[in-house]
Amino acid sequence: MTIVKSMDFDVVVAGAGPVGLMLACELRLAGVSAVVVERLTEVDTTIKAGSINLPTAEALYRRGLLPALAETQREIFARFMRPGAGGPPGKPGPKVLGHFAGIMLHDDLLDTSDPDLAGHGPAANVSLVPQAELERLLGDRASALGVEVRRGVELTGFDQDDEGVTVHTDRGTIRAAWLAGCDGGRSTVRRLAGFDFPGTSPEITGHQALVEIEGAEDLGMGWHRTDTGVYVHGPMPGRILTVQFGGPPADRDAPITADELQAALRRVSGVDVTITAVHTATRFTDNARQATTYRLGRVLLAGDAAHVHSPFGGQGLNLGIGDAMNLGWKLAAAIRGWAPEGLLDSYTAERQPVGAWVLDWTRAQVALMRPEPRARAMRDIVTDLARTVAGTTYFAKKLSGVWQHYDLEGDHPLVGRTAPDLELADGTRLADLLHGGQALLLDLTGGDAEIGSHAERYGDRLRVVATTCPDRPDLTGLLVRPDGITVWASGDPDTPETLDKALTRWLGAPAEFSAA
Template identity: 40%
Template sequence: MRTTEHAVIIAGGGPAGMMLAAELALARVDVAVVERRPDHVLVGSRAGGLHARSIELLDQRGVVDRFLAVGQVAQAAMLATTVLDMSDFPTRHPYSLGIWQNEIERIMSAWVAELPVQVYYGSEVTGLTQDDAGVDVELSGGGTLRAQYLVGCDGGRSVVRKAAGIAFPGWEATMSNLIAEVQTTEPPELGVRHDATGVHGLGRLEYEIVDGEVVYKDEGPVRVMLTEQQIGSGEATLDDLKDGLKRVYGTDFGIHSPTWISRFTDATRQAASYRAGRVLLAGDAAHVHYPAGGQGLSLGVGDAVNLGWKLAQVVRGTAPDSLLDTYHDERHPVGARALQHTMAQAALQKRDDRMRSLVDLVSELARMDEPRRRVAGIVSGLDIHYDLGEGHPLLGRRMPDLDLVTADGGAVRVFELLHGARPVVLNLGEPGRLDVAPWSDRVQLVDATYAGEWELPVLGVVAAPAAVVIRPDGHVAWVEDGDGGGAGLPEALTTWFGPPTPV
């Protein structure tokens, strides 16, 4: 049987895999997704929520309204018992979005279906062999695909990661939780409880946020989450869930007819490298952690947007293969910090007498303005700073979504300029003074003005630049202070988008 070839194959069609597929398709790269499910219908709600930076990333691609139409806007980030209100952050989206993973995947799959992406449903990657020119991808059922690059987005038990020989060091589990969607015959005690074991909660799948408070619908499935007294193993059962409810609440509320039941732990691991030759990792294949703070899904989306444009340029031959090394260099520290934060959050969920003292102290600190901004910046992803060298505070940070006036008098938002996932040279000085002609096949030049202050989350107001280079992921790769005549611009464009094309 003849092997089918693609430029890039993605193992796994979850949020990270679909976001990466969309990024590559927007960059006109032949991409295929291998997804074990027969379609993109996810049974049950699973994870829920997107943080502010992920919402911005979707805004950068022009699809955020699809998610906002379904989700619930809320101040949901917490540290100990304190809600980290970020409504004063300088962003169009200073909030979290409550939206279940099955809805996220439904919307993403509809978006990907509009793009030139091939999805191999009902199949799994079972092995790989890579050489200097590409990767042979073995599929369940005996088929084989060939790609220049393979990206493992196939979860915490990633077959791709293991087959590529990438180590997955970290910390073993210290606790486990049961989570499920069920029906009840008795009215459930809705809300959250903490005890010496950990956190427990019951809530309806259908809810609204009213004046910052969760208001549940009167009917429908109930979502249950329990911390187990001892670390569990194996498949979770309905009897496990009933026993846990009786221990915590004194009743099991007559639970029955589960849509799904699962068990997860606070085991925390991160891939030693996000790349092994022509194999790369993103999402849970690269990092697993306790879901406190709701950063997991958003972390994977961030991986995909960082990797997508880099991989596209390498595949298309406009940038060297070494550009892919910057993916690990930039995203591994972001993942490591998220893991550190979730481990701290997990510890703060236990409320014995000694831990309650720490929780009270941390909660008091989190109500202070400076700690609130710092921690909210971490949880929201808005303070991510890639180390791109010394210079202006904007360098390596996400570009603010400014309201610009272009040289011809038109109005445009910065994020609108990124809808096509192309880099932007934004000139805020004299129109026509910057020359990007040798990169015009890859980079768009925009002459514009901006009248307001430049403000970044956590950092505050920064000096207004004369020009910036905005990467497709929305991060700033070059800043010109004052009218420097574009000094350093050719070097920055070559570094990130490849050598110039003769004009």
């Protein structure tokens, strides 16, 4: 006799950082239940990522969170960019777009006519959102959506079978159909599930901190390379970062003291500073590894649990949010029973190449930072390239994430890329139509064609909107996945066969023929 164990939730999400919360929100939005378990009792305010890239801003914009992001950015500017905090007064210079290995990129050399930089709407104006603030914002959203977040609960183990996963915690057992490990670079879920995690070993010890410091006037602002490493001072008051190339730290988990930070900064900078107080601090290395698959049975990985690397270039948080957006609707489709064949496996197929690129992007920066002659020679060449229009534009596109796309079936140039934020005839924008987390079929003929006539059969999986877009007369229709990726586009109103194929590929069989 087979005993069927009842499910407490559809999904257990391990980790209440931004990735875990984003995934849980996406699952709940799609109509499945999720519980988040988190060892920490409060939001982690340790200094980490300081900004978000364009794909992350677009993802949050498409869920109605752009006003909250913009308000957070205003508060950060008011807090840290007050007079005296951002450098000497006077006429502002070119805006800094970011950096590659500390080589600063400025917008006066950016080719703004590049088509990859167009069509992103107001999300392109938001970037300065620190990780802790994003975690708070997503925590509020999870609460509003009815996601249960259990803080102070540590995952200690799990057992999976054909029907589900039994998750063991220090506060009891939870039964769910799936387990998602979003529990960071030293993921318990990844280790216990047995995921392969190959990569390259660390060679640096890095520190980042907000401190009270005496003698800072002799450090100068910005990035500095020396014969013993790299240090950064600013842009916010008291922020320091050091990189030493003597190998990884002996103990990643030991408390970080003022003496440790002071010794690192003195050694790398050569300046006799004194650190009198530490507000927040972290250690990091350039350990760069990636899971060979993001799924083993009913266990999935996202965020740092699936890939680790150095923080240079600010890619980690953004890579994880992209994982959550890609996985959320696909896992929900599997749970609800309408997922077409191979949909859940496309999570690894689509996200793993993006993760592999990020690992190499960070490895290259560490290589250019090394305090040795060959690295310095290569850095000089890269600096010269970065100070051209073509070079600045190349690096800015990589840093911003606008290059990201998936290799999907379809001839139209928009297929596989983030949907353009079209301004529609009634003044709304495409992102406004994605707040509910459904796929979107946009009939841009205004209803004169047959594009939307057969899509009613997909029920709540698909939202169909008939309108026009005066700025894009070349487009008659778009099919956009819940994660904002275009999977069908056309300039011909009479294309039912290619549209039907795309609908079936991504949304499965129509409702009247499915078990959903």
